[in-house]
Amino acid sequence: PRMTDPGLFEELDLSFPGMEAVARAVKREDWKGARRALLEYLRSRTKPRHIYGRKAEVGGDWSTAAADRICEHHIQGQQLGREIDWRANPIGYLEWMHAFNRHYFMEPLITAYKVTKSEKYAREMDYLISTWIATNPVPVDNNGGGDPAWETLSTACRIYMVWMEMFFALLDESGFRDQTRIDMLKSFWD
Numbered sequence: 417p418r419m420t421d422p423g424l425f426e427e428l429d430l431s432f433p434g435m436e437a438v439a440r441a442v443k444r445e446d447w448k449g450a451r452r453a454l455l456e457y458l459r460s461r462t463k464p465r466h467i468y469g470r471k472a473e474v475g476g477d478w479s480t481a482a483a484d485r486i487c488e489h490h491i492q493g494q495q496l497g498r499e500i501d502w503r504a505n506p507i508g509y510l511e512w513m514h515a516f517n518r519h520y521f522m523e524p525l526i527t528a529y530k531v532t533k534s535e536k537y538a539r540e541m542d543y544l545i546s547t548w549i550a551t552n553p554v555p556v557d558n559n560g561g562g563d564p565a566w567e568t569l570s571t572a573c574r575i576y577m578v579w580m581e582m583f584f585a586l587l588d589e590s591g592f593r594d595q596t597r598i599d600m601l602k603s604f605w606d
Contacts, residue, residue, distance in 0.1 A: 418553050419602040421447040427605055428454075434461055451598050459587050469584025472530035483528035487540045491521050500544065502551045502565065513564035517552075518573040519544075526582050529589070538591030541582055546596045554606035575604060 422445075430439035434457050441449035489496040492515060494506040505513050515521075522544060529537035552565040564570060583600055586592040 418556075419605055421451065421598075424598070424602050424605065425450055425454075451594065454601075455587075455594055455597055466580075466584060468580045469587065472527045474527065474531055478527075478531070480524075480528045480532065480534075482524035483537055486521060486525055487536065492516060500547055502548055510564065514567060514570050517548075517565045517567075517570045519548075519578040520573070522578050522582065526578070526585055530585055535589070535591035538586055538589045541586065542592045542596050545579075545582070545600060546593070549596075549599045549603050554603075579604070 425438070425442045425447075428435070428438070430442060435454075437453040438450055438457060441447075441453050489498065489500060492512065494512075496504060496506070502517075504516075522541060525537045525541050525544075528534065529541070548565075552563075555563050555566050579600060583597065587597070
């Protein structure tokens with residue numbers, strides 16, 4: 417993300433009840449401590465309530481097969497490489513790239529994690545999100561219309577349909593790194 421740690425904390429209301437430890441760390445310019453305190457606040461708060469990260473509801477015939485295929489990087493009907501190329505377009509169709517950058521394909525990973533609590537799925541989501549963020553900085557001086565990663569509809573779908581669910585479902589999971597959580601918060605703002 418292009419946003420810096422100071423920029424992230426500048427955007428937050430540090431006077432909000434429960435954010436005292438975050439505010440103290442920011443005042444000292446202790447960015448590592450501020451990041452840690454912010455995540456602790458998010459993990460322990462009881463308000464506001466949100467709809468994300470709740471227990472998955474699956475049917476009796478549910479399995480982890482779809483999530484396991486994603487872990488093997490078989491995504492949207494295409495076998496991608498061991499290292500994901502977020503600019504790949506294996507079928508040469510722009511709409512494939514829009515769907516790829518909306519991240520709907522990650523939903524089975526979220527469900528598999530919620531049902532099994534397997535760190536395997538958390539680690540794969542950490543890999544996917546962290547590499548996506550690293551290779552897709554927010555465009556400068558445009559609304560992202562020329563970039564499938566930041567096209568406005570793709571951005572909204574990614575955040576509200578996938579990332580928010582993932583963020584809250586994995587808030588306490590050690591296989592999903594705190595740095596990735598912070599980068600997601602910055603990317604939300606971007």
